[in-house]
Each structure stands twice: as C-alpha cells, then as structure tokens.
Amino acid sequence: MVALGGIGEIGRNMTVFEYNGKLLIVDCGVLFPEDAQPGVDLILPDFRYIEDRMDDVEAVVLTHGHEDHIGAVPFLLRLRGDIPVVGSKFTLALVAAKCREHRLRPKLIEVREGERTTHGPFECEYFAVNHSIPDAIAVAIRTPAGLALHTGDIKLDQLPLDGRLTDLAGFSRLGDEGVDLFLVDSTNAEVPGFVTPERQIGGVLDQVIGKARGRVIVASFASHVHRIQQIIDVAHTHNRRVTFVGRSMVRNMQIAQDLGYLHVPDGVEVDMDTAATLPDHRVVLISTGSQGEPLSALSRMARGEHRQINIRSADLVVLASSLIPGNENSVFAVVNGLAKLGATVITQQSAKVHVSGHASAGELLYLYNAVRPSNAMPVHGEWRHLRANAALAEATGVNPDRIMLAEDGVVVDLVDGQAQIVGRVPVGHVYVDGLSVGDVGESTLSERLVLGEGGFIAITVAVDSTTGRAVSTPEVSGRGFSDDPDALKSAADLVDQVLDTLAAEGVSDTHRIAQGIRRTVGRWVADTYRRRPMIVPTVLAVGD
Amino acid sequence: MVALGGIGEIGRNMTVFEYNGKLLIVDCGVLFPEDAQPGVDLILPDFRYIEDRMDDVEAVVLTHGHEDHIGAVPFLLRLRGDIPVVGSKFTLALVAAKCREHRLRPKLIEVREGERTTHGPFECEYFAVNHSIPDAIAVAIRTPAGLALHTGDIKLDQLPLDGRLTDLAGFSRLGDEGVDLFLVDSTNAEVPGFVTPERQIGGVLDQVIGKARGRVIVASFASHVHRIQQIIDVAHTHNRRVTFVGRSMVRNMQIAQDLGYLHVPDGVEVDMDTAATLPDHRVVLISTGSQGEPLSALSRMARGEHRQINIRSADLVVLASSLIPGNENSVFAVVNGLAKLGATVITQQSAKVHVSGHASAGELLYLYNAVRPSNAMPVHGEWRHLRANAALAEATGVNPDRIMLAEDGVVVDLVDGQAQIVGRVPVGHVYVDGLSVGDVGESTLSERLVLGEGGFIAITVAVDSTTGRAVSTPEVSGRGFSDDPDALKSAADLVDQVLDTLAAEGVSDTHRIAQGIRRTVGRWVADTYRRRPMIVPTVLAVGD
Structure with a gap:
C-alpha cells in the first residue's frame, strides 16, 4: 500500500491498497494551503502513481464526509468517471452534493456498518466509528496477502448522542482473526487521556444560552450534525427559534434533516427574514465561520459587513468549535471585531463548548489492545503526531520493528504477515488555483x-536592434515596493548609465542588456534599501 | 493622555502623558508584523502626534526590557537624541546594547523601585513588579491633574525566584492616597485564576532533564533570565554543562551575568566547541528559536541546516516557552522537523515547562482591589482582552462609566478626578522595511x-508615438502566475488584436493603449483561469 496524501500532514487523505495489480483507494480528500502556498485554493493528493492505471482501480471507499477525506473525489472522477464510490449514507449524500457542483454523476455504492462488499480481489468489511460527523466508518480489507484495518477518523465516545458506538467489539473480533496491518488515526496521539463525551457540551450550551439576555449566535462546523442538534435542542428549551446562516450550513442541515440525522422540532427553524422580526431573546443564529474564514458569515458580521446581521452590544457569540492551528490570527481577528462591536464572545478557552473528534492517547490504547495488530502504521498526522502514535503502539506491545513510520509516497509491503517499507513513489503537492489543477x-x-515580501521593480526600455542604443526613455516603476513616488528616481539615472556603457561596448543583445540592468538595479536597491524586490527588466528590440 | 500604540493590539506600547504642554512617554516598543503585512520587519508607534513637539518631551520611562516596550527607542531618539531615557538597571543595559547597534548614545537615567524622579511637571515613583524578565517596574505619575498608575507588564508571582514581589503594598498605599487613573495590563484578563509560580517550572525541568539519556536542547526567550537560571541549575544538578546558542541568547546572558541577574556556577558554561567534545548526556544547549523564527538556531537545527548541531535520535528538545498566537505554523514546523530527525520534543502542551508573564484574571482582581482607582483603563491588549479586563474592573466596583475602553490615538482627559475620552489623534501603522521607515x-x-496571491502578468510593447502602431512584438510574461510556459500564449494574440483595433481607431496615447490592454487581458485571465494576478501593461512611445 502507499499513501498519496495524509501522512506527514493533516489533510488530503488518500491511501491506495494494491493486490495483484488491482487498486483499492481509501479516502480522497483535500488539504488547505498554508502561508507558504499563497493564492492556492486547495491541495490535492498526487495522482501520478495511479494516473496511468485508472482501469485497475476497483473502488474508492470513503470513511466519512469531511473535506480532507472526500474533497478530491471530483478531481479523481475527472480521470475516470465510473469508479465505484463506496460509503455510508450521509457521506455519499455530501459527495453527491459536491459532485453536482462539479457536474459529475458518480456511481455510488451505499454501505452500512456490519456489511461487506467485494471489489476485485478486495473484500471490504465496514465498522461503525464515532467522529465529529455522523455515519463514519472504519474499513477492514481482506486480500490473500492479509487483513488490513483502517480506522479512518475515529474516537471512542462511550456515550454517543446517536447511540452509535465505535465498534470495539468488532475490532476485537478482527483482532482474534489476526490483523496484519492496522492503520490508525494519529491526530490526538500527543494528547493524554480521553475526549470528553460530546453530550456534555449540551449542558454547557444550556447554561451559556440560558443566561443570555439578547440574541445568540453560535458558530460551528457545518458538518457537525450532533453539535448542531444540541444547539437546536437548547434553543428549543429556552423558547428560541433557530436560523441557519451560511451557504454550507444551510445546505448540510437540509441534507441532514432529509436523511433523518438532524431533528428540528416543528416551528423551531425560521428563515432570516422571520428571525429579524423576532425579539432578540427569541433567536439563535447557527452560523459558519468558526475558523475565521474571511468570506464566512461570521467574519462579515465581525467586520460589520453582513447584509442582514448587525452585531449589537447585547449579542452573545459562541464559537462551539476547535481552533485549527494556523487559523489563530483569523479567528482572533473575528473575536476582536465582535468584541469591538460590543458582543460577548465565548470560545472553548472560556467554556467547554467544544470537544475533539479524534481519539486521545487513552482511547488509542484501547484500540491497539482490542486489535492486537502484528504491524501498525500511524496515519493522519504530522510527524509529531505519528511519533506519538508509534509510542502508544509500542507501549501496547507491538514490536517496534513492525511499526511503520512512513510518509506520503512510502510503499509498504505485506509479505508473510510482516510489513516493511520497500520503496517510494513520487508524491508532491498538487495545487488547485482557480480553474486549473x-x-x-x-x-x-x-x-x-x-x-509578496518585496514587490517588484520593472525596468522597461526599447533599444535599436542593431546598435543597442535606447530609442525610448527607460521606464522604471515599482509595485509593492514603496509608497514614496520618488523612491526609484535615482534608479532611472543608473539605468541610463548602464545602457550608455553597454551601447558604447557595442552590446545589442537584449538578454545581455537585461542582465546588466538587473544586476545594477538589484545591487542599488540592496545597498539603498536593504530590500529584495524582484527585478524585472524588459528590453524591446525595435526596427529590424 | 494618549496611546500611540499598544491598545487594541499587543505590541508597540507607547503612552504619552501630557500636562501643561509638557510630555512624558511611558514605553516605546515595536510590534511584529502579521501575514497581512508582508515584508515588513517591524511596526513602530506612530510618532506624528509628538513629532513637532519633541522639545516638550521631558523623558521616556521604560517599564521593562522587552522589545514591545523598548524596541522603538532608537527610532524615537533619531528625532531627538538627548531625551532622558529612564529605567531600571537591566532594562537600560538592554536599551544601551540596542542603541549601540544603531550607533546612538542615549542619555540614561537609572532608577530603582521605591525611588522618585521629576521630569518637568511629572513626578514619577517606581514600584517593583513581577514579569517574565528581571527588573520590571510600574510607574506612578503625579501632576496637579491627578495621580496615574501604569502597571507596565505585570503578574503577581507570590514566590518569585528573585524574591522581588510585585509591590502590592505600595499599590495599596497609592490606593489610600487616591489613584485617579489606573492603566492595567490586559494580556491575560480572559484567563481565569492565577499564573503558576515560575519556580514550579524548575521541578518539571528537573524531572524532564533528569530522565534524558542523550543531549538536551532547551529553547526559551533570550530575555527570560529566571527561566534560564532554572535550566542552568537543573543542568548543574545533573552534572551537565550548558552552552548558549543564538546571538541574542549569548548577548543577553552575558549582560545578565555581568550585572548579577544570572548566576552560572564556575565551569558550568562551556563554548560550543567544548560542548561538541563532551558525551551527549553531559550537555544542555540553551537556544533561541522558541517561536519558530526561521533564521533562529533551533529552526536551522530542525531543517538540518545548523553548522554545528546535528539533531540525533536520542536528543531531547524542550520548548520552555509560550506559543504566541500566529506563530503556530512556524513552531509546529520546527517540532515536526525535529520529530522527523528522531528527537523527542516536549512543549508546554505535554509538560508544565512554561508559565505566562502576565497576570490572569484572579491576580488582576487583587490589583484593582489594592488600588481602588476612580478611573480605570485597560491597556496592552486586543479588544477581547480589553473587554475582559474592563469586566474585572467593574466586578471590583469601578464605576462602569469610568472605565475607559480606548484604542490607539484616543485622547483621555483627567479633569476633576474624572477621566473621559475627549478626542482622537491620527495613529496609523508605521512600517520599517529594511533601512527605511x-x-x-x-x-x-x-x-x-x-x-503574493496571484503574481503578475506584464505586457510590454513599443508603439510609434504618432500613429500608435506597434513597432515591436508585444512581450507577455508572467511571474508568480503559472509553471506552464504556454499559460499566456493566447493572451499575446489578444494583445495584438487590441493594438490593431486601437491603432485603427487612431489612438496613439500610451495611457489609453495601456488601459485597453489591461482591461482585455484582465478579463481574459479571469474567464480562463478564474484568477486575479496584477496586470501590468507598459507602452513605450518610440520616435518623436
């Protein structure tokens, strides 16, 4: 097997299992870019390894409906549209909605926990697991080479709101049978102990919203159906109506209601216009934007730019959500904006309004002890998470030599019940920017x-193609360089000198002239400003 | 009084007190830029309000030696070199070192807690306060208008390592006298409870370092003398030598030793070359880079680029430091880099190896109750912190109408013992980029x-100055736009068409030609790529 994304990073999960020339893919998600990837919209798994073998792909199995597990499915289906897409009901509903936006009609195969499907040489068995989205599954994959178990994203909430426990009993049964390779979610392996049950959030929300005098706005992930169920229940208890705000929130909650995952008592949901006519203490707005996304509903409220919602000083805003590392500046900008407008803001720092969807170290120990794998492989994590997960595997008795610390592209082979790293396929970042990939x-x-750091200085001049003499006044202009209109004045004189010198030397080659300009202006700007803008000389040859 | 920085943001603290036309400045620090300020090295307070009144400045009082309180002093002294700079011994030693780098010789006035100085109409009295750097002070300022007390950065460690308590008794005495305006550090106002005493870190470090088998590398702030003292003491206990790594660490620890703030037992400190000859279990390296600064010693180690130090799998790295919001990506990149190289990494998330230097809510209540101010003003915070601090002031009985929620530039007047906001002076961000301000x-x-988001597309053409006809082949080139060399191919044809059309219409004005090119290419790139690079047309007129 080989991961084309998701190991050594959190996001764009995609693992390819291979047997006898046939391929089974587990998950196909996107990664969101960091600061060092400016202008990028999404990062895809690297499909190069399977690109020429699309006909060998038997199916793609999706463990759950989060973007980092399903977001790249449309891009995979562009390579071959009829790959069977296997997943649970809620997962497939989200995939179908996504594919509609891409004008694709995927071939969907719905499965439930306890069921089995066969795709070429791969026999798959599905297990209920608990996560921060309904209907998540783990998948066991049997081939003649052995039995692999992939947890997907998992935690072990022992009192889940929907009563759907992670199937530890099923994992134990697999363990009895003998799991040859166990791929385990590493996200929270560094965090000691156990994740607080989701249902305890309900009590905290009840306290917080119960005390509120004015309007309440709760931001959460648009796929966190159980969290939103609890917000709705609390609102109902306190005789408030709820309104969904934000495109993905409205869409997902409609899907969740249609499929029976979300239960909104009659008359509790109202549209925005109705909400606007109600007294403030009768309203709860449930919004997107918990990560400070600049275009989200909540960010626009915080900047005072939302068309329908003006933040007032009696408003209570609750961020019932995690703070994903890297989003701190954006989230705090939203919190500060709301605070400046007078709202009271509650986050997970000030009240227990969020719990993670990923197993902490204590829960991972339960998993290892149930499965007793002969080989383990931490997945879904950066290096710090993978290492922490490996230490847990070792603590439960997995032979350290049989714990695969891999990263994207590393090929792990299972021979005679022993996993080993046997090679590496090229895996890079594949960027989506606008329409092209x-x-x-x-x-x-x-x-x-x-x-972005220094802007650029453009120097443009037309020269006679035979003599190299300037036939226009050189233009020197900067963008992103300085607010001072005279900042580049003396550079223009320098360019004149360079042109004169080169012409006197009989240089008429535009590349050599451009090089001379670049070198001289670059040195001047480093000496004068100690900055490093891009230097962009353009020398046009005129007259042949 | 008016803040020219530091309110509504954390950083570039600078408060100007004014009486009878005379000015007293408290602190003069820098702010470090965020993502939205690319390429900027530092952000200064906005001096405009005092620029034309430099002769009225009686003194600048510095509460402690952190960059966000002293970093802009050299830039202030460029406006007038002989402003008296008042501060405690350690603070002034750091200021002097900084000024030497700027080739400035400031006029320094050293003060101690309990002392008083007079600067024009301002009578200043200094109080010991506890923070994450030695020798911090609060300052009380008496004028005929009333008594103001500025905490500077403060916490109330009741068991400080140097025995130097925050002078709550002195504050109470001032409270008896009657404090008219109390300016209070807001940084941790959102955090409930009390900061753990710094000395407890020592026990944790002893456990962590005591168990280590190999080399230990501890990263910390280069000014956190007490933290580093504890690292040294623990190293000594376990018979390890210490080596300071990183320019500012080496410099500051030399100053701290010279002035008696840091005590290194004889023979414990060794230089890097000696450390390299010792067995790994005899070494502790004390390094800069705890915030993931890309050029710091630790970051270079994590990338495998440090000239002298190669991370090995038995290494233990301890980040005995906070994680300043916004630095998460850089810090986790360092942690992942170290983990990938095999090191074990301990952060404040996995062990109590850091405590904050700023008072939590519980401590702030002590402060308000000691001082009993008639007017309070939260400072040193973003809006969320200011609001939380205001709530604490109100809880202790300060009249809500007398709690000034201000921001940079807001002018607060004290008349008849009552503070009020009376106006606003312009305050913007002043950026330092390279050599210029x-x-x-x-x-x-x-x-x-x-x-930075989309790069640019440059279109360059020379036209006949009378006819507007192109006399060169138009050059179309992109930077930061695409890796595909043919990405802009069809744009060149478009430009030809625009030029032909305009020439046919008899347009020879280069601005109008440039405008036509910009519009056409901009529309083309939006339609084709759904991206928004900067479009930079340059039309050179040739032949007069």
Whole structure:
C-alpha cells in the first residue's frame, strides 16, 4: 500500500491498497494551503502513481464526509468517471452534493456498518466509528496477502448522542482473526487521556444560552450534525427559534434533516427574514465561520459587513468549535471585531463548548489492545503526531520493528504477515488555483513569496536592434515596493548609465542588456534599501 | 493622555502623558508584523502626534526590557537624541546594547523601585513588579491633574525566584492616597485564576532533564533570565554543562551575568566547541528559536541546516516557552522537523515547562482591589482582552462609566478626578522595511498582497508615438502566475488584436493603449483561469 496524501500532514487523505495489480483507494480528500502556498485554493493528493492505471482501480471507499477525506473525489472522477464510490449514507449524500457542483454523476455504492462488499480481489468489511460527523466508518480489507484495518477518523465516545458506538467489539473480533496491518488515526496521539463525551457540551450550551439576555449566535462546523442538534435542542428549551446562516450550513442541515440525522422540532427553524422580526431573546443564529474564514458569515458580521446581521452590544457569540492551528490570527481577528462591536464572545478557552473528534492517547490504547495488530502504521498526522502514535503502539506491545513510520509516497509491503517499507513513489503537492489543477507549482509559489515580501521593480526600455542604443526613455516603476513616488528616481539615472556603457561596448543583445540592468538595479536597491524586490527588466528590440 | 500604540493590539506600547504642554512617554516598543503585512520587519508607534513637539518631551520611562516596550527607542531618539531615557538597571543595559547597534548614545537615567524622579511637571515613583524578565517596574505619575498608575507588564508571582514581589503594598498605599487613573495590563484578563509560580517550572525541568539519556536542547526567550537560571541549575544538578546558542541568547546572558541577574556556577558554561567534545548526556544547549523564527538556531537545527548541531535520535528538545498566537505554523514546523530527525520534543502542551508573564484574571482582581482607582483603563491588549479586563474592573466596583475602553490615538482627559475620552489623534501603522521607515505604507502592502496571491502578468510593447502602431512584438510574461510556459500564449494574440483595433481607431496615447490592454487581458485571465494576478501593461512611445 502507499499513501498519496495524509501522512506527514493533516489533510488530503488518500491511501491506495494494491493486490495483484488491482487498486483499492481509501479516502480522497483535500488539504488547505498554508502561508507558504499563497493564492492556492486547495491541495490535492498526487495522482501520478495511479494516473496511468485508472482501469485497475476497483473502488474508492470513503470513511466519512469531511473535506480532507472526500474533497478530491471530483478531481479523481475527472480521470475516470465510473469508479465505484463506496460509503455510508450521509457521506455519499455530501459527495453527491459536491459532485453536482462539479457536474459529475458518480456511481455510488451505499454501505452500512456490519456489511461487506467485494471489489476485485478486495473484500471490504465496514465498522461503525464515532467522529465529529455522523455515519463514519472504519474499513477492514481482506486480500490473500492479509487483513488490513483502517480506522479512518475515529474516537471512542462511550456515550454517543446517536447511540452509535465505535465498534470495539468488532475490532476485537478482527483482532482474534489476526490483523496484519492496522492503520490508525494519529491526530490526538500527543494528547493524554480521553475526549470528553460530546453530550456534555449540551449542558454547557444550556447554561451559556440560558443566561443570555439578547440574541445568540453560535458558530460551528457545518458538518457537525450532533453539535448542531444540541444547539437546536437548547434553543428549543429556552423558547428560541433557530436560523441557519451560511451557504454550507444551510445546505448540510437540509441534507441532514432529509436523511433523518438532524431533528428540528416543528416551528423551531425560521428563515432570516422571520428571525429579524423576532425579539432578540427569541433567536439563535447557527452560523459558519468558526475558523475565521474571511468570506464566512461570521467574519462579515465581525467586520460589520453582513447584509442582514448587525452585531449589537447585547449579542452573545459562541464559537462551539476547535481552533485549527494556523487559523489563530483569523479567528482572533473575528473575536476582536465582535468584541469591538460590543458582543460577548465565548470560545472553548472560556467554556467547554467544544470537544475533539479524534481519539486521545487513552482511547488509542484501547484500540491497539482490542486489535492486537502484528504491524501498525500511524496515519493522519504530522510527524509529531505519528511519533506519538508509534509510542502508544509500542507501549501496547507491538514490536517496534513492525511499526511503520512512513510518509506520503512510502510503499509498504505485506509479505508473510510482516510489513516493511520497500520503496517510494513520487508524491508532491498538487495545487488547485482557480480553474486549473497543477499548473501552479513550486516555482510559481516561490515567485509569489518573493513578490509578496518585496514587490517588484520593472525596468522597461526599447533599444535599436542593431546598435543597442535606447530609442525610448527607460521606464522604471515599482509595485509593492514603496509608497514614496520618488523612491526609484535615482534608479532611472543608473539605468541610463548602464545602457550608455553597454551601447558604447557595442552590446545589442537584449538578454545581455537585461542582465546588466538587473544586476545594477538589484545591487542599488540592496545597498539603498536593504530590500529584495524582484527585478524585472524588459528590453524591446525595435526596427529590424 | 494618549496611546500611540499598544491598545487594541499587543505590541508597540507607547503612552504619552501630557500636562501643561509638557510630555512624558511611558514605553516605546515595536510590534511584529502579521501575514497581512508582508515584508515588513517591524511596526513602530506612530510618532506624528509628538513629532513637532519633541522639545516638550521631558523623558521616556521604560517599564521593562522587552522589545514591545523598548524596541522603538532608537527610532524615537533619531528625532531627538538627548531625551532622558529612564529605567531600571537591566532594562537600560538592554536599551544601551540596542542603541549601540544603531550607533546612538542615549542619555540614561537609572532608577530603582521605591525611588522618585521629576521630569518637568511629572513626578514619577517606581514600584517593583513581577514579569517574565528581571527588573520590571510600574510607574506612578503625579501632576496637579491627578495621580496615574501604569502597571507596565505585570503578574503577581507570590514566590518569585528573585524574591522581588510585585509591590502590592505600595499599590495599596497609592490606593489610600487616591489613584485617579489606573492603566492595567490586559494580556491575560480572559484567563481565569492565577499564573503558576515560575519556580514550579524548575521541578518539571528537573524531572524532564533528569530522565534524558542523550543531549538536551532547551529553547526559551533570550530575555527570560529566571527561566534560564532554572535550566542552568537543573543542568548543574545533573552534572551537565550548558552552552548558549543564538546571538541574542549569548548577548543577553552575558549582560545578565555581568550585572548579577544570572548566576552560572564556575565551569558550568562551556563554548560550543567544548560542548561538541563532551558525551551527549553531559550537555544542555540553551537556544533561541522558541517561536519558530526561521533564521533562529533551533529552526536551522530542525531543517538540518545548523553548522554545528546535528539533531540525533536520542536528543531531547524542550520548548520552555509560550506559543504566541500566529506563530503556530512556524513552531509546529520546527517540532515536526525535529520529530522527523528522531528527537523527542516536549512543549508546554505535554509538560508544565512554561508559565505566562502576565497576570490572569484572579491576580488582576487583587490589583484593582489594592488600588481602588476612580478611573480605570485597560491597556496592552486586543479588544477581547480589553473587554475582559474592563469586566474585572467593574466586578471590583469601578464605576462602569469610568472605565475607559480606548484604542490607539484616543485622547483621555483627567479633569476633576474624572477621566473621559475627549478626542482622537491620527495613529496609523508605521512600517520599517529594511533601512527605511514609513515609505512602505498601506498601498504598497495591498499591492504586495495582490502580488503574493496571484503574481503578475506584464505586457510590454513599443508603439510609434504618432500613429500608435506597434513597432515591436508585444512581450507577455508572467511571474508568480503559472509553471506552464504556454499559460499566456493566447493572451499575446489578444494583445495584438487590441493594438490593431486601437491603432485603427487612431489612438496613439500610451495611457489609453495601456488601459485597453489591461482591461482585455484582465478579463481574459479571469474567464480562463478564474484568477486575479496584477496586470501590468507598459507602452513605450518610440520616435518623436
């Protein structure tokens, strides 16, 4: 097997199992870009390894409906539209909605926990697992080479709101049978102990919303149906109506209601216009934007730019959500904006209004002890998470030599019940920017980083194609360089000198002239400003 | 009084007190830029309000030696070199070192807690306060208008390592006298309870370092003398030598030793070359880079690029430091880099190896109750912190109408013992980029943001100055736009068409030609790629 994404990073999960030339894919998600990837919308798994073998793909199995597990499915289906897409009901509903936006009609195969399906040489068995989205599954994959178990994203809430426990009993049964390779969610392996049951959030929300005098706005992930169920229940208890705000919130809650995952008592949900006519203490708005996404409903409220919702000083805003590392500046900007407008803001720092969807170390020990794998492989984590997970595997008795610390592209082979790293396939970042995939690569990104840090100075001149003499006044202009209109004045004189010198030397080659200009202006700007803008000389040859 | 920085943000603290036309400045620090301020090195307080009144400045009082309180002193002294700079011994030693780098010789006035100084109409009295750097002070300022007390950065460690308690008794005495305006550190006002005493870190470090088998590397702030003292003491206990790594660490620890703030037992400190000859279990390296600064010693180790130190699998790395919001990506990149190289990494998330230097809510209540101010003003915080601090002031009985929720530039007047907001002076961000101050402004930054997100497309053509006909082949090239060399191919044809059309219409004005090119290419790239690079047309007129 080989991961084309998701190991050594959190996001774009995609694992490819291979047997006898046939391929089974587990998950196909996207990764969201960091600061060092400016302008990028999404990062995809690297499909190169399977691109020429799309006909060998038997199916793609999706463990649950989060973007980092399903977001790249449309891009995979562009390579071959009729790959069977296997998943649980709620997962497939989200995939179908996503594919509609891409004008794709995937071939969907719905499965439930306890069921089995066969795809070529791969026999798959599905197990209920508990996560921060309904209907998540783990998948066991049997081939003649052995039995692999992939947890997907998992935690072990022992009092889940929907009563759907992670199937530890099923895992134990597999353990009795003998699991040859156990792929385990590493996200919270560094965190000691156990995740608080989701249902305890309900009590906290009841306290917080019960005390509120004015309007209440709760931000949460748009796929966290159980969290939102609890918000609705609390609102109902306190005789408030709820309104969904934000495109993905409205869409997902409609799907969740249609499929029976979300229960909104009659008359509790109202649209925005109705909510606006109700007294403030009768309203709960349930909104997107918990990660400070600049275009989200909550961010627009915080900037005072939302068309329908003006934040007032009696408003209570609850961020019932995690704070994903890297989003701190955006989230705190939202909190500060709301605070400046007078709202009271409650986050997980000030009240227990969020619990994680990923097993902490204590729960992972239960998993290892149930499964007793002969080989273990931490997945879904950065290096710090993978290492912490490996230590837990070792603590439960997995032979350290049989714990695979891999990363994207590392090929793990299972022979005679023993896993080993046997090679590596090329895996890079595949960037989506606007409409196109893959044309923005590392060299474009490094140019963007240079431009973003220092702007550029463009020097443009037309020269006679035979003599190399300037036939226009050189234009020197900067963008992203300085607010001072005279900042580049003396650079223009320098360019004149360079042109004169080169012409006197009989240089008429535009590349050599451009090089001379770049070198001189670059040195001047480093000496004068100690800055490194991009230097962009353009020398046009005129007259042939 | 008016803050020229530090309210509504954490950083570049600078408060100006005014009486009878004379000015007293408290602190003069820098702010470190965020993502939205690319390429900026530092952000200064906005001096405009005092620029033309430098002769009225009686003194600048520095509460302690952190960059966000002293970093802009050299830039202030460039406006007038002989402003008296008042502070405690350790603070002034750091200021002097900083000024030497700027080739400035400031006029320093050393004060101690309990002392008083007079600067024009301002009578200042200094109080010991406890923070994450030695020798911090609060300052009380008496004028005929009343008595103001500024905490500076403060916490109330009741068992400080140096025995130097925050002078709550002195504050109570001032409270008896009657404090008219109390300016209070808001940084941790949102955090309930009390900060754990610094000395408890020592026990944790002893456990962690005591168990280590190999080399130990501890990263910490280079000014946190007490933290580093504890690291040294623990190293000594376990018969390890210490080596300071990183320019600011080496410099500051030398100053701290010279002035008697840091005590290194004889023979414990060794230089890097000696450390390299010792067995791993005899070494503790004390390093900069706890915030993931890319050029710091620790970051270079994590990337495998440090000249002298190669991370090995038995290494233990301890980040005995906070994680300042916004630095998460950099810090986790360092942790992942170290983990990938095999090191074990301990952070404040896995062990209590850090405590904050700022009072939590519980301590702030002690402060308000000791001082019993008639007017209070939260400072040193973003809006969320200011609001939380205001709530604490109100809880202790300060009249809500007399709690000044201000921000930078807001002028607060004290008349007849009552503070009120009376106006506002312009305060913007003043950026230092390379050698110059202020020439990079908001318009340059917004160009950098556009360039950083999407790069640019430059279109260059020479036209006959009378006919407007192209006399060169138009050059179309992108930077930071695409890795695909053919990405802009069809744009070149478009430009030809635009030029032909305009020439046929008899347009020879280069601005109008440029405008036509910009519009056409901009529309094309939006339709084709759904991206928004900067479009930069340059039309050179040739032949007069």
